[in-house]
Amino acid sequence: MPQTDIDALIEFLRFASISTDSAFAGQVNECADWLVDRLERGGLDVEKYATARHPVVVAKNAQKAGRKTVMIYGHYDVQPVDPLELWDHPPFEPHIDGDRIFARGSTDNKGQLLAHLLGVEKTLAANKDLPVNLIFLFEGEEEIGSPNLEPFLNEHRDSLACDVVAVSDTGMVAPGLPTFTYGLRGIACMEITLHGPTSDLHSGIYGGAVANPATAVAQLAGSLHNVTNGRVIVDGFYDRVTPLEKWESKAWNELPLGDAEMKELTGATSLYGEEGYTTLERTWGRPTAEVNGIGGGYQGEGSKTVIPAESMLKLSFRLVPDQEPGEILALVRKHLAARCPKGIQLDITEGHDGKPYKVDPHCDFGKAAQSALETTFGKPAALIREGGSIPIVQAFKDVLEADTLLLGLALPDCRAHAPNENFSLENFAKGIQLNQHLLAAL
Numbered sequence: 001m002p003q004t005d006i007d008a009l010i011e012f013l014r015f016a017s018i019s020t021d022s023a024f025a026g027q028v029n030e031c032a033d034w035l036v037d038r039l040e041r042g043g044l045d046v047e048k049y050a051t052a053r054h055p056v057v058v059a060k061n062a063q064k065a066g067r068k069t070v071m072i073y074g075h076y077d078v079q080p081v082d083p084l085e086l087w088d089h090p091p092f093e094p095h096i097d098g099d100r101i102f103a104r105g106s107t108d109n110k111g112q113l114l115a116h117l118l119g120v121e122k123t124l125a126a127n128k129d130l131p132v133n134l135i136f137l138f139e140g141e142e143e144i145g146s147p148n149l150e151p152f153l154n155e156h157r158d159s160l161a162c163d164v165v166a167v168s169d170t171g172m173v174a175p176g177l178p179t180f181t182y183g184l185r186g187i188a189c190m191e192i193t194l195h196g197p198t199s200d201l202h203s204g205i206y207g208g209a210v211a212n213p214a215t216a217v218a219q220l221a222g223s224l225h226n227v228t229n230g231r232v233i234v235d236g237f238y239d240r241v242t243p244l245e246k247w248e249s250k251a252w253n254e255l256p257l258g259d260a261e262m263k264e265l266t267g268a269t270s271l272y273g274e275e276g277y278t279t280l281e282r283t284w285g286r287p288t289a290e291v292n293g294i295g296g297g298y299q300g301e302g303s304k305t306v307i308p309a310e311s312m313l314k315l316s317f318r319l320v321p322d323q324e325p326g327e328i329l330a331l332v333r334k335h336l337a338a339r340c341p342k343g344i345q346l347d348i349t350e351g352h353d354g355k356p357y358k359v360d361p362h363c364d365f366g367k368a369a370q371s372a373l374e375t376t377f378g379k380p381a382a383l384i385r386e387g388g389s390i391p392i393v394q395a396f397k398d399v400l401e402a403d404t405l406l407l408g409l410a411l412p413d414c415r416a417h418a419p420n421e422n423f424s425l426e427n428f429a430k431g432i433q434l435n436q437h438l439l440a441a442l
C-alpha cells in the first residue's frame with residue numbers, strides 16, 4: 001500500500017483524542033480539525049458542529065437525485081491508555097512492527113474510519129464522483145456513550161436522511177475471514193457509592209456495632225449472579241430477552257472461534273458463564289451483568305484494622321433485543337436497595353447507555369454488504385453478532401429509519417481498550433478496497 005496512506009494513519013493516530021478525560025478535550029478538537037482538513041482536501045463539503053462536549057464532523061459529496069444515499073459513521077475518539085507502563089511503545093507514537101501498527105485507537109476506530117475516508121478519496125480522485133450520495137458522520141463521543149449524537153440526529157434529521165448506514169467498528173472472526181455483523185449488544189452502566197459511618201472507624205472498637213461498607217459492596221456485587229448456573233438473578237432481568245434463533249446457533253457453531261481460541265485470547269484457564277449456552281451464544285446473544293470496578297477500605301501494604309466509611313462499585317449490563325437500558329437500571333436499583341444493609345446509604349448514578357441492535361442479515365442491503373466483503377476478501381462472509389456496543393446504531397433506526405451494516409476489520413487480538421492496541425495494515429488496505437466495493441454494491 002502507498003506510504004502516503006500509512007503516513008495519513010500515523011498523523012491521525014498521533015492525536016490523544018481521549019473523550020472521557022476533559023484534560024484531553026483540546027486534542028479531541030484538534031483531531032476533528034484534522035479530519036475536516038483531510039475531507040476538504042479530498043473534495044467533500046465539510047461541516048464541523050460543536051456539541052456540549054466534542055465536535056461532530058459531517059462531510060458530503062455532491063448529492064444527486066436518483067441514487068442511494070449512504071451514511072458512513074465512525075468515531076475519532078479513543079479510550080484512555082492506562083495502565084501506561086504495559087505499553088511497549090508510547091500509545092500516541094504509532095509504531096509499526098511487521099503487519100501491525102500499534103497505537104491507541106489504531107483499530108478502535110481510527111484505522112477503520114480512515115480506510116473509508118481514503119477509499120472515498122481515491123474513488124473521487126480517479127472518477128471525480130461516487131456511485132452514491134455519501135454522508136460521512138464522524139463523532140468524538142462514542143467511547144463515552146454518544147451522549148450528544150442522538151440529539152444531533154434529531155436536530156439534523158433532514159440533512160442526514162439516508163437509505164442505509166455503514167459502520168466499520170466491529171470485529172472479524174479470524175484473519176482473512178470477512179465478517180458481517182448483524183447484531184450488537186446494548187449497554188447500561190451504573191456507579192454506586194456506599195456510605196456507612198461518618199469516618200473510618202477502628203474495627204476493634206466498632207466492629208460488630210455497625211455495617212461495614214466494604215463488606216456490603218462485596219455482598220451487593222455478589223448478589224447479582226447465581227454462582228452455580230451463572231445466571232443473573234435480578235428480578236425481571238430476562239423478561240424481554242428474545243431467544244436465539246436456531247440458524248444462529250448452528251452458524252456460530254461452525255465458526256473457527258471455539259472455546260480453545262477463547263481461552264487463548266483471554267488467558268483464562270477455564271470459560272464460565274450462563275449455563276445452557278455456548279461461549280459465543282453467551283457473548284453475542286445473551287445479556288450479562290459485569291462488575292467493572294470495586295473498591296473500599298485499606299489497599300496499602302500490610303494490614304490496617306479499619307471499618308472504611310465508604311466503598312464503591314461500577315457495574316455495566318450488556319443487553320440483547322428487546323431489553324431496555326432504562327428498565328434494566330430500574331430493576332437493578334430495586335434489587336440493590338432491597339439488599340443494602342441497614343445503616344448504609346446507597347448512592348446510585350446512572351452512566352451511559354445504548355440500546356441493543358439487530359438487523360436481518362438477508363435484507364437487500366445486507367446481501368450487498370456481504371457481496372462487497374466477499375469481493376474484497378475472496379471468501380463468503382461469516383454472519384455474526386457481537387458482544388460489544390455502539391450506542392448510536394439503534395438511534396440510526398429510531399431517528400433516521402435506516403438499517404446499519406456492520407463491516408468490521410478488527411482482529412481478535414487487536415487489543416482494543418487495552419495496552420498495545422494494534423491494527424493490521426493488511427486490513428487497513430482491505431478496508432480501503434472494501435469501501436470502494438461497498439459503495440458500488442449498494
Ligand code: BES
Nearest residue numbers: 108143144145169170171352386388389
Ligand atoms: N468498537 C467498539 C464496539 C465493539 C467492540 C463492537 C467489539 C463489536 C466488537 C466501540 O468503540 C466500543 O468500545 N463501545 C463501547 C461503548 C460504551 C463505552 C458505551 C463498549 O462496547 O464498551
Ligand code: MN
Nearest residue numbers: 108143416417
Ligand atoms: Mn471502543
